[in-house]
Amino acid sequence: MDAADFESWGYARVSTDEQAQDKDALLKQMQRLRDTGVSKIFFDIDKRTKHDRKGLLKLIKAVQELPAHHKVKFLTFTRIDRVAASQVIFYKLISELQKKKIKPIALDDPFDLDSVGGELTVDIRLDVAKHEVKMLGLRIRKERELRRKEKKSNFYAPFGYKVKADKYVFNNDPCICLLETKQELSVVEVGQLVVKTFYQVGSCTQTAKSLNELFGITSKCADKYVKKSGHYSIDEDDSLTQKTIKKKIDEKSYAGLRYPYSGLRWTATGIRDWLTNPVLAGGTPYGTLNENGSKKSFDDIGVFWNTHDDQTLITFQQHQEIKAIIRGNRKNSWASHGNSDPQKLNIFQGLIVCAQCHARFVKVATYQSRRDNRFKSYYQCTYYLKNGMCQHKTAITNFELEDQIVDFLVKEAERIAVLGEQPSTPTTDSKELLELRSQLQTLESIPGNNPAIETAKEELRLQIIELLDSDERTSHAQLISRERIIAAFRNKDFWKGIQNPVDKKRLLRECIMCAVVNEGKVVEVRLRV
The missing domain is CATH 3.90.1750.20 (Putative Large Serine Recombinase; Chain B, Domain 2)
Known part of the structure; x- marks a missing residue:
């Protein structure tokens, strides 16, 4: 086949640490792909463990949108771990490539998915990459534990x-x-x-x-706080320079950054x-x-x-x-x-969870009815809206949420009221508390007056006191939540009589941790008891 009859795409990725250490790391990787005849290169500057990388998602979408008769025959990258460290995202890409009959090529570690042995090799490489990520995370976690043990400061300081x-x-x-x-x-x-x-x-x-x-x-968000989306792809006519890459990535947003990197x-x-x-x-x-x-x-x-x-x-x-x-x-x-319209308040903010991916639901639209002037809002899964990683696209309205959650709470109020009449069972110490007391008992059995041992014993006593205080606060909060649920929802008319949405929002937050939704139905409500 003549080279003019087909086209080759590429994918490049470097981590943020790699790019910080060598600002030309991504350009060098892109140049290697260009040297093999790649015309269009999708890219990311991000971690391999992150599934919602902009460049990778745009690559998958571009492959999906290719017509039945297209010229793209190859997708080239340097190594498998440049694409992903997870079998899920890697085989999602491979599945789309196979549908369009595009062959993946890794320059540094070739593989063949057409054979059983080749697929096993890929699985092993992905598992090795995943293990490397876990070991890196473990090393960082151990370093933090050591800093905590020595009572050192965190890496970042608060403002001031x-x-x-x-x-x-x-x-x-x-x-x-x-x-x-x-x-x-x-x-x-x-x-x-x-x-x-x-x-x-x-x-x-x-x-x-x-x-x-x-x-x-001003209250209006300045341009520097607005994140503008980039293309995350380099075309054949684009020059491989830092200036080109800067134009292709998301324009830097200062929202969420701490001083002095923001205003x-x-x-x-x-x-x-x-x-x-x-x-x-x-x-x-x-x-x-x-x-x-x-x-x-x-x-x-x-x-x-x-x-x-x-x-x-x-x-x-x-x-x-x-x-x-x-x-x-x-x-x-x-x-x-303040003085904002309470009728537009989102009383379910942060409380609704997707049953399929466990992401939060967000409010996507609100309309005011001309008939009764009530505001009707629609909620959908964040992951479905953001990147399509979740297939749960069914929306649910605020009226449906309110009716189903309140019905559940009314039933729970009746059940909890019955349980409340029964004698309570004594609480047992947690495993962590028992372990701390055992350590303290061991140290107290050591004879002598060693200053280091005395300091260790004092620290253990402080930890036991903090843990007991925490358990007492948790038990007290749970008791309050039980009483609140019984008082507010034993009679459904009480909820209907609450006119101020601010009071409804506060009451829901004091009673429930979240409500799990699947296909337009509330399937579970997790209480704070």
Whole structure:
């Protein structure tokens, strides 16, 4: 076959670390593909474990959209692990290639999927790549555990601080100059201003509003906070330069980046997370994430106190007071919503989960009925909307969610009320608590007065106290949730009588963790009991 009769595509990928160490790493890989006659190259600068890479998804979509009679005969890449470290995403691409009769070619480790042995070889290589990723993750996890054991600071410091010799210290670098008063403020002085403003206005939302007004930041999002999507592909006529790659990738967004890589645009969530950070009161936080990667509540994270008492923005008492104020504000609509229309409030925000992929549902559209002026909203799976990785496309309305969740809670209220009349069984100590007590007992049996052993015993006693406090808070919260469910949902008319959506949203959050939806039906509601 004449070379002019067919076309070859390519795929290149480097990790963010590779690109940081060698800015030409991606260009070198692309040049190798060009040298083999590849005309169009899709690319990514991302981790191999990430399934929703922009370039890879655009490649799969481009293959799917090829007509029945096309000229693309080959897809070339340097190694299998450049495509993926997972069999799922790799064979998803291979499946689409086979449908269009396109042959995959790896320059450095050739393979043949037409034979059983060839497919086994590919599976082994992918398993090896997956193992490498796991070992790298284990190494990082062990390093973090060592830092935690030695009570060292985290790698990144919150606003107002920087890390020096594994310790949090004030950041006295210049930050902003107020034109009206001609006053220059350092980073830590801006932090002090945030604390002062919060005590003056009494809520995170109003603090963010006041600071943005003071610094002249408008509520409309600036262009630099808007993420513009790139093509993630290089055509035959494009030159292989850093300038070309920069034009083809997502335009950099400063949203989500921390100072100094972004401006001083404040949000209520950012204010809350910053004010409740134990670093401000002389503590070093640990265990801040849940197993699924989501952030823990500020009441649930672990803290090593007194790690930098000479570098505190607030006292321990102020730290507790601020958390109490924020907890109280959850019950006040003025503190969290201001003057916005409560009828448009999304009472199910963050509570609806896809049964098929476990991603959150988001509100995709809202319409106001001319007949009764009620707002009807539609919710769909995030992964289906974002990248098509989930096939759960059925939407569900806010009315359907409300009816089905409330019906479930009414039944649960009746069941819990019956259980509540039965004598409670004594709670048993957790495995972690038993282990800590066993370790303390072992140390206490050692004779003598070794300072190192005494320090270890004191640390174990503190951990036991923290764990008991945490268990007590959890049990108390569960008891409150049980009583709230019984009081609010034993009579369905009570829910119907709530007119303010803000109160409905608060009540749902206090009673349920999430509602699982499958094909337009609520199949499970997970309670906070």
